[in-house]
Amino acid sequence: MDLFTPLQLGSLALKNRIVMAPMTRSRADDEGVPTDIMADYYRQRASAGMIVSEGIAPSADGLGYCRTPGLYAAAQVAAWRGVTESVHGAGGLMVAQLMHVGRVACSSNKPKGSRTVAPSPIAARGQVYTDAAGMCTLDTPEALRFDEIPGVLDDYRQATANAFEAGFDAVELHCTSGYLPAQFLSSSTNQRTDQYGGCPGNRVRFVVEALAGMISVDGPGRVGMRICPDNPFNDLYDEDPQETFECLLAEVKDLNLAYLHVIRFPGRVDNIELAQRNFRHCLIVNESYDFQEAQAVLASGDVAAVSFGRAFISNPDLVKRWRKSVGLSDFDPNTLYTPGAKGYSDYPSFTD
Numbered sequence: 001m002d003l004f005t006p007l008q009l010g011s012l013a014l015k016n017r018i019v020m021a022p023m024t025r026s027r028a029d030d031e032g033v034p035t036d037i038m039a040d041y042y043r044q045r046a047s048a049g050m051i052v053s054e055g056i057a058p059s060a061d062g063l064g065y066c067r068t069p070g071l072y073a074a075a076q077v078a079a080w081r082g083v084t085e086s087v088h089g090a091g092g093l094m095v096a097q098l099m100h101v102g103r104v105a106c107s108s109n110k111p112k113g114s115r116t117v118a119p120s121p122i123a124a125r126g127q128v129y130t131d132a133a134g135m136c137t138l139d140t141p142e143a144l145r146f147d148e149i150p151g152v153l154d155d156y157r158q159a160t161a162n163a164f165e166a167g168f169d170a171v172e173l174h175c176t177s178g179y180l181p182a183q184f185l186s187s188s189t190n191q192r193t194d195q196y197g198g199c200p201g202n203r204v205r206f207v208v209e210a211l212a213g214m215i216s217v218d219g220p221g222r223v224g225m226r227i228c229p230d231n232p233f234n235d236l237y238d239e240d241p242q243e244t245f246e247c248l249l250a251e252v253k254d255l256n257l258a259y260l261h262v263i264r265f266p267g268r269v270d271n272i273e274l275a276q277r278n279f280r281h282c283l284i285v286n287e288s289y290d291f292q293e294a295q296a297v298l299a300s301g302d303v304a305a306v307s308f309g310r311a312f313i314s315n316p317d318l319v320k321r322w323r324k325s326v327g328l329s330d331f332d333p334n335t336l337y338t339p340g341a342k343g344y345s346d347y348p349s350f351t352d
């Protein structure tokens with residue numbers, strides 16, 4: 001088995017095991033509506049076995065960065081349909097990554113009337129870029145009231161239904177990098193005293209219920225989750241990530257998710273070992289794999305696929321380059337989040 005071997009991943013038939021990792025690129029418009037260049041960008045990368053989209057907000061409250069897309073308004077759903085049709089037309093598959101940033105937000109990046117919410121009213125230390133005023137301090141979030149949580153969970157269910165209406169093949173819950181689900185999981189950000197806080201069994205409840213809602217739309221074969229235990233990104237700290245994630249994966253076991261997308265991280269937990277021990281369906285691994293290491297980990301038989309982020313930025317035809325042993329191009333770090341096609345959809349494919 002290698003990177004070019006097809007894979008059945010839940011309900012999806014992948015033509016190879018080279019997955020494009022989710023990457024926020026800030027090319028949507030100010031209303032969170034995907035733009036035409038996003039259809040170009042994703043179509044150019046459709047030779048991946050599966051593309052995981054940039055993080056997409058399930059609600060206006062879930063937005064926090066500038067020019068990031070949503071899946072809660074009719075215009076967003078219609079524009080995403082154009083993107084998925086482009087990808088399908090080029091023979092690809094596309095997963096919508098649902099990303100609610102919770103407290104990692106600045107109000108000037110959010111639509112009027114939306115709120116910055118989190119499990120507890122504790123601000124993340126840090127800043128975020130805004131088009132209006134440059135770097136801004138992150139908002140102090142409002143704690144979600146107990147009776148508001150069902151509505152937030154329902155946003156994930158509705159966004160899943162919207163994703164399928166927009167033609168996405170599957171959805172992925174973004175459950176790392178300090179965003180809302182990770183804020184519920186971690187002891188530093190979740191200081192609730194109701195049934196969503198306290199012991200690990202309570203702190204994992206939000207994630208389990210979000211997944212159950214997503215699965216209720218069309219079964220578990222089109223739902224995955226992304227994790228990275230002990231990831232400190234966005235000022236996150238959990239006193240015992242091993243215990244928290246053992247608990248989470250035990251609770252998730254019977255949901256029969258199509259896949260678990262695991263980022264390795266040099267922290268207190270061996271994330272891949274933990275996932276292998278606690279998850280029986282397809283495992284996608286990520287973070288700094290090159291072609292040789294990815295081939296070796298697949299040959300070991302312990303994982304189903306490998307995802308690649310940065311390599312896809314400047315190598316839209318990454319799969320072909322690896323097939324033909326062609327060298328990779330470097331990307332321009334200055335255009336990662338700038339508007340327009342430059343450094344986004346204008347990286348050339350190699351010609352043979």
Ligand SMILES: Cc1cc2nc3c(=O)[nH]c(=O)nc-3n(C[C@H](O)[C@H](O)[C@H](O)COP(=O)(O)O)c2cc1C
Nearest residue numbers: 021022023024054055287288289307308309310336
């Ligand atoms: C520009 C950029 C944006 C990213 N945005 C997201 C995101 O929206 N959601 C997510 O889960 N990970 C995001 N990531 C992390 C990547 O999915 C991936 O985990 C990381 O790049 C490591 O993989 P690599 O070594 O193959 O690049 C982003 C990474 C980059 C470089």
